[in-house]
Amino acid sequence: MSERERGLGSGGAFGWFFQRITGAILLITLLGHFWVLHFFPPDHGAITYESVMQRLSHPLWRTFDLLFLVFGLYHGMNGVTLVIHDYVSSKGWRMALVGTLWVAAVFFLLIGSMTILGLAGGKA
Amino acid sequence: MHYRWKTGMLAWVLFRITGLALVAYLAMHIMVISKLHDPAKFNKTMDFLGSWQFRMLELGLFAVVVYHSLNGVRIFLVDFFNASVHQARIFWTLAVVGLILFSAGAYPMISHAMYWKDVQSGRGSHAILQKASTDNCCPGQVEVTAHKSCDDCAAKEGK
Numbered sequence: 444m445s446e447r448e449r450g451l452g453s454g455g456a457f458g459w460f461f462q463r464i465t466g467a468i469l470l471i472t473l474l475g476h477f478w479v480l481h482f483f484p485p486d487h488g489a490i491t492y493e494s495v496m497q498r499l500s501h502p503l504w505r506t507f508d509l510l511f512l513v514f515g516l517y518h519g520m521n522g523v524t525l526v527i528h529d530y531v532s533s534k535g536w537r538m539a540l541v542g543t544l545w546v547a548a549v550f551f552l553l554i555g556s557m558t559i560l561g562l563a564g565g566k567a
Numbered sequence: 568m569h570y571r572w573k574t575g576m577l578a579w580v581l582f583r584i585t586g587l588a589l590v591a592y593l594a595m596h597i598m599v600i601s602k603l604h605d606p607a608k609f610n611k612t613m614d615f616l617g618s619w620q621f622r623m624l625e626l627g628l629f630a631v632v633v634y635h636s637l638n639g640v641r642i643f644l645v646d647f648f649n650a651s652v653h654q655a656r657i658f659w660t661l662a663v664v665g666l667i668l669f670s671a672g673a674y675p676m677i678s679h680a681m682y683w684k685d686v687q688s689g690r691g692s693h694a695i696l697q698k699a700s701t702d703n704c705c706p707g708q709v710e711v712t713a714h715k716s717c718d719d720c721a722a723k724e725g726k
Contacts, residue, residue, distance in 0.1 A: 463646060466639045469636075470639070470640070473632060477629065477632070477672065481625065481672070481675075481676055482672055482675045482676065487678075487679050488617065488675075488676075488682075489617060490613045491609075492603075492606040492613075493606075495609075512597075516593070519586075519589065520590070522587075522590065523587070523590055526583065526586075547594075551593075551594060554597055554598070554601045555597045555601070558597070558600050558601045561604060
Protein backbone atom coordinates (compact mmCIF):
# COMPACT_ATOMS: atom_id res chain seq x y z
CA MET A 444 0.00 0.00 0.00
CA SER A 445 1.43 3.35 -0.98
CA GLU A 446 1.81 6.18 1.49
CA ARG A 447 -0.79 8.16 -0.37
CA GLU A 448 -3.40 5.39 -0.27
CA ARG A 449 -2.82 4.73 3.37
CA GLY A 450 -3.41 8.35 4.24
CA LEU A 451 -6.76 8.60 2.50
CA GLY A 452 -9.44 9.64 4.94
CA SER A 453 -7.51 8.48 7.96
CA GLY A 454 -6.49 11.31 10.21
CA GLY A 455 -2.97 9.90 10.15
CA ALA A 456 -0.68 11.16 12.89
CA PHE A 457 -2.99 14.10 13.47
CA GLY A 458 -5.92 11.74 14.12
CA TRP A 459 -3.83 9.51 16.34
CA PHE A 460 -2.54 12.41 18.43
CA PHE A 461 -5.82 14.29 18.78
CA GLN A 462 -7.73 11.11 19.64
CA ARG A 463 -5.59 11.01 22.79
CA ILE A 464 -5.79 14.76 23.47
CA THR A 465 -9.58 14.91 23.04
CA GLY A 466 -9.88 11.74 25.09
CA ALA A 467 -8.03 13.40 27.97
CA ILE A 468 -10.28 16.49 27.70
CA LEU A 469 -13.40 14.28 27.61
CA LEU A 470 -12.26 12.67 30.85
CA ILE A 471 -12.83 16.05 32.53
CA THR A 472 -15.94 17.20 30.62
CA LEU A 473 -17.68 13.82 30.95
CA LEU A 474 -17.02 13.78 34.69
CA GLY A 475 -18.46 17.31 34.95
CA HIS A 476 -21.48 16.29 32.87
CA PHE A 477 -22.20 13.28 35.09
CA TRP A 478 -21.53 15.33 38.20
CA VAL A 479 -24.21 17.96 37.50
CA LEU A 480 -26.75 15.72 35.76
CA HIS A 481 -26.43 12.30 37.42
CA PHE A 482 -24.53 12.39 40.70
CA PHE A 483 -25.47 15.62 42.42
CA PRO A 484 -28.34 17.46 40.78
CA PRO A 485 -30.61 19.06 43.42
CA ASP A 486 -34.10 17.71 44.18
CA HIS A 487 -33.06 14.04 44.10
CA GLY A 488 -31.74 14.23 40.58
CA ALA A 489 -34.87 15.70 39.01
CA ILE A 490 -33.82 17.35 35.74
CA THR A 491 -36.27 20.08 34.81
CA TYR A 492 -36.37 22.71 32.07
CA GLU A 493 -35.95 25.34 34.76
CA SER A 494 -32.88 23.72 36.32
CA VAL A 495 -31.18 23.22 32.94
CA MET A 496 -31.99 26.79 31.88
CA GLN A 497 -30.59 28.12 35.10
CA ARG A 498 -27.33 26.28 34.54
CA LEU A 499 -27.11 27.24 30.86
CA SER A 500 -27.78 30.90 31.66
CA HIS A 501 -24.17 30.98 32.86
CA PRO A 502 -21.80 31.57 29.90
CA LEU A 503 -19.20 29.27 31.42
CA TRP A 504 -21.63 26.34 31.45
CA ARG A 505 -22.63 27.09 27.86
CA THR A 506 -18.95 27.04 26.92
CA PHE A 507 -18.45 23.82 28.90
CA ASP A 508 -21.36 22.10 27.13
CA LEU A 509 -20.20 23.32 23.71
CA LEU A 510 -16.65 22.06 24.32
CA PHE A 511 -18.09 18.74 25.48
CA LEU A 512 -20.14 18.52 22.30
CA VAL A 513 -17.28 19.45 19.96
CA PHE A 514 -14.69 17.15 21.56
CA GLY A 515 -17.21 14.34 22.06
CA LEU A 516 -18.28 14.41 18.42
CA TYR A 517 -14.73 14.69 17.12
CA HIS A 518 -13.50 11.85 19.34
CA GLY A 519 -16.47 9.62 18.47
CA MET A 520 -16.33 10.21 14.73
CA ASN A 521 -12.55 9.84 14.63
CA GLY A 522 -12.97 6.55 16.51
CA VAL A 523 -15.50 5.25 13.98
CA THR A 524 -13.11 6.31 11.20
CA LEU A 525 -10.47 4.04 12.72
CA VAL A 526 -12.97 1.17 12.81
CA ILE A 527 -13.88 1.76 9.15
CA HIS A 528 -10.19 1.68 8.24
CA ASP A 529 -9.82 -1.65 10.00
CA TYR A 530 -12.66 -3.42 8.24
CA VAL A 531 -13.24 -1.71 4.88
CA SER A 532 -10.41 -2.42 2.48
CA SER A 533 -11.98 -0.99 -0.68
CA LYS A 534 -10.71 2.53 -1.19
CA GLY A 535 -13.97 3.77 -2.72
CA TRP A 536 -16.19 2.41 0.04
CA ARG A 537 -13.84 3.71 2.68
CA MET A 538 -13.90 7.23 1.25
CA ALA A 539 -17.69 7.14 0.93
CA LEU A 540 -18.20 5.91 4.52
CA VAL A 541 -15.71 8.31 6.05
CA GLY A 542 -17.22 11.16 4.01
CA THR A 543 -20.75 10.30 5.15
CA LEU A 544 -19.50 10.09 8.71
CA TRP A 545 -18.09 13.61 8.70
CA VAL A 546 -21.23 15.02 7.09
CA ALA A 547 -23.16 13.38 9.93
CA ALA A 548 -20.70 14.85 12.45
CA VAL A 549 -21.26 18.37 11.09
CA PHE A 550 -25.03 17.78 11.21
CA PHE A 551 -24.88 16.67 14.86
CA LEU A 552 -22.59 19.58 15.68
CA LEU A 553 -25.11 22.05 14.22
CA ILE A 554 -28.12 20.44 15.92
CA GLY A 555 -26.26 20.13 19.21
CA SER A 556 -24.92 23.68 19.36
CA MET A 557 -28.30 25.06 18.31
CA THR A 558 -29.82 23.16 21.22
CA ILE A 559 -27.28 24.47 23.73
CA LEU A 560 -27.46 28.07 22.49
CA GLY A 561 -31.16 27.92 21.63
CA LEU A 562 -32.16 26.55 25.00
CA ALA A 563 -29.99 29.16 26.65
CA GLY A 564 -31.48 32.07 24.76
CA GLY A 565 -34.97 30.57 24.62
CA LYS A 566 -38.32 31.57 26.05
CA ALA A 567 -38.68 30.34 29.62
CA MET B 568 -0.35 -19.77 14.53
CA HIS B 569 -3.37 -19.05 16.66
CA TYR B 570 -4.83 -16.27 18.77
CA ARG B 571 -4.22 -16.27 22.47
CA TRP B 572 -6.91 -14.58 24.51
CA LYS B 573 -4.73 -12.21 26.47
CA THR B 574 -5.46 -9.09 28.52
CA GLY B 575 -4.57 -6.67 25.73
CA MET B 576 -6.92 -8.44 23.30
CA LEU B 577 -9.81 -8.44 25.75
CA ALA B 578 -9.21 -4.79 26.58
CA TRP B 579 -9.15 -3.91 22.87
CA VAL B 580 -12.40 -5.73 21.99
CA LEU B 581 -14.27 -4.16 24.94
CA PHE B 582 -12.80 -0.75 24.09
CA ARG B 583 -14.07 -0.94 20.53
CA ILE B 584 -17.54 -2.15 21.52
CA THR B 585 -17.98 0.47 24.27
CA GLY B 586 -16.68 3.19 21.92
CA LEU B 587 -19.21 2.34 19.21
CA ALA B 588 -21.99 2.12 21.81
CA LEU B 589 -21.09 5.58 23.11
CA VAL B 590 -21.13 7.09 19.59
CA ALA B 591 -24.60 5.62 19.03
CA TYR B 592 -25.71 6.97 22.41
CA LEU B 593 -24.27 10.43 21.68
CA ALA B 594 -26.15 10.67 18.35
CA MET B 595 -29.40 9.57 20.03
CA HIS B 596 -28.85 11.92 22.97
CA ILE B 597 -28.32 14.96 20.70
CA MET B 598 -31.43 14.16 18.66
CA VAL B 599 -33.71 13.62 21.68
CA ILE B 600 -32.65 16.81 23.48
CA SER B 601 -32.88 18.88 20.27
CA LYS B 602 -36.63 18.21 20.12
CA LEU B 603 -37.27 19.61 23.60
CA HIS B 604 -37.36 23.37 23.07
CA ASP B 605 -40.79 23.61 24.63
CA PRO B 606 -40.59 23.68 28.48
CA ALA B 607 -43.71 21.54 28.98
CA LYS B 608 -42.49 18.94 26.49
CA PHE B 609 -39.03 19.01 28.07
CA ASN B 610 -40.40 18.35 31.55
CA LYS B 611 -42.80 15.69 30.33
CA THR B 612 -39.97 13.81 28.61
CA MET B 613 -37.73 14.22 31.67
CA ASP B 614 -40.47 12.79 33.90
CA PHE B 615 -40.26 9.70 31.72
CA LEU B 616 -36.46 9.60 31.42
CA GLY B 617 -36.13 10.37 35.15
CA SER B 618 -38.15 7.34 36.21
CA TRP B 619 -36.32 4.90 38.44
CA GLN B 620 -36.25 2.29 35.68
CA PHE B 621 -34.40 4.66 33.34
CA ARG B 622 -32.12 5.73 36.16
CA MET B 623 -31.10 2.07 36.65
CA LEU B 624 -30.42 1.75 32.91
CA GLU B 625 -28.18 4.80 33.20
CA LEU B 626 -25.93 2.75 35.48
CA GLY B 627 -25.15 0.66 32.40
CA LEU B 628 -24.22 3.82 30.51
CA PHE B 629 -22.04 4.89 33.42
CA ALA B 630 -20.29 1.50 33.49
CA VAL B 631 -19.57 1.77 29.76
CA VAL B 632 -18.24 5.32 30.26
CA VAL B 633 -15.98 4.26 33.15
CA TYR B 634 -14.55 1.34 31.18
CA HIS B 635 -13.91 3.34 28.02
CA SER B 636 -12.39 6.23 30.01
CA LEU B 637 -10.00 4.11 32.03
CA ASN B 638 -8.87 1.95 29.14
CA GLY B 639 -8.29 5.25 27.35
CA VAL B 640 -6.09 6.30 30.26
CA ARG B 641 -4.17 3.04 29.85
CA ILE B 642 -3.62 3.70 26.13
CA PHE B 643 -2.51 7.24 26.99
CA LEU B 644 0.05 5.89 29.47
CA VAL B 645 1.30 3.20 27.08
CA ASP B 646 1.66 5.62 24.15
CA PHE B 647 3.01 8.70 25.88
CA PHE B 648 4.92 7.23 28.79
CA ASN B 649 6.42 4.13 27.14
CA ALA B 650 4.51 1.92 29.54
CA SER B 651 3.80 -0.91 27.07
CA VAL B 652 5.81 -3.43 29.11
CA HIS B 653 3.45 -2.84 32.02
CA GLN B 654 0.21 -2.66 30.00
CA ALA B 655 -1.36 -5.79 31.53
CA ARG B 656 -0.52 -4.69 35.06
CA ILE B 657 -1.86 -1.20 34.28
CA PHE B 658 -5.06 -2.81 32.97
CA TRP B 659 -5.77 -4.71 36.19
CA THR B 660 -4.75 -1.78 38.39
CA LEU B 661 -7.16 0.45 36.49
CA ALA B 662 -9.83 -2.25 36.75
CA VAL B 663 -9.67 -1.85 40.54
CA VAL B 664 -9.71 1.96 40.19
CA GLY B 665 -12.69 1.60 37.84
CA LEU B 666 -14.60 -0.53 40.31
CA ILE B 667 -14.06 2.09 43.01
CA LEU B 668 -15.05 4.95 40.69
CA PHE B 669 -18.12 3.06 39.51
CA SER B 670 -19.25 2.39 43.06
CA ALA B 671 -18.69 6.02 44.05
CA GLY B 672 -20.79 7.27 41.13
CA ALA B 673 -23.39 4.51 41.28
CA TYR B 674 -24.20 5.25 44.93
CA PRO B 675 -25.85 8.67 44.36
CA MET B 676 -27.42 7.41 41.10
CA ILE B 677 -29.04 4.44 42.85
CA SER B 678 -30.10 6.68 45.75
CA HIS B 679 -31.94 8.95 43.30
CA ALA B 680 -33.48 5.96 41.55
CA MET B 681 -34.73 4.51 44.84
CA TYR B 682 -36.19 7.88 45.83
CA TRP B 683 -38.17 8.08 42.57
CA LYS B 684 -39.18 4.43 42.90
CA ASP B 685 -40.87 5.38 46.18
CA VAL B 686 -42.45 8.45 44.61
CA GLN B 687 -43.71 6.44 41.62
CA SER B 688 -45.26 3.79 43.84
CA GLY B 689 -46.85 6.50 46.01
CA ARG B 690 -45.01 5.65 49.20
CA GLY B 691 -43.52 8.10 51.68
CA SER B 692 -44.10 11.78 52.19
CA HIS B 693 -41.29 13.36 50.25
CA ALA B 694 -40.35 16.97 50.46
CA ILE B 695 -40.15 17.38 46.70
CA LEU B 696 -43.58 15.88 46.24
CA GLN B 697 -45.08 18.34 48.69
CA LYS B 698 -43.19 21.15 47.02
CA ALA B 699 -44.43 20.01 43.64
CA SER B 700 -47.95 19.82 44.98
CA THR B 701 -47.96 23.41 46.18
CA ASP B 702 -46.08 24.62 43.10
CA ASN B 703 -48.54 23.06 40.74
CA CYS B 704 -51.76 23.33 42.75
CA CYS B 705 -52.27 19.60 42.81
CA PRO B 706 -52.49 18.69 46.50
CA GLY B 707 -51.78 15.14 47.48
CA GLN B 708 -50.80 13.81 44.10
CA VAL B 709 -48.69 10.70 44.34
CA GLU B 710 -47.45 9.87 40.84
CA VAL B 711 -44.32 11.40 39.37
CA THR B 712 -46.09 14.63 38.68
CA ALA B 713 -43.53 17.17 39.76
CA HIS B 714 -43.98 19.02 36.49
CA LYS B 715 -47.69 18.67 35.88
CA SER B 716 -49.35 22.00 35.35
CA CYS B 717 -52.47 23.25 37.14
CA ASP B 718 -54.44 22.67 33.98
CA ASP B 719 -53.57 18.97 33.98
CA CYS B 720 -54.88 18.56 37.51
CA ALA B 721 -57.95 20.66 36.99
CA ALA B 722 -58.81 18.65 33.91
CA LYS B 723 -58.26 15.42 35.82
CA GLU B 724 -60.54 16.49 38.63
CA GLY B 725 -63.14 17.66 36.16
CA LYS B 726 -62.92 21.30 37.18
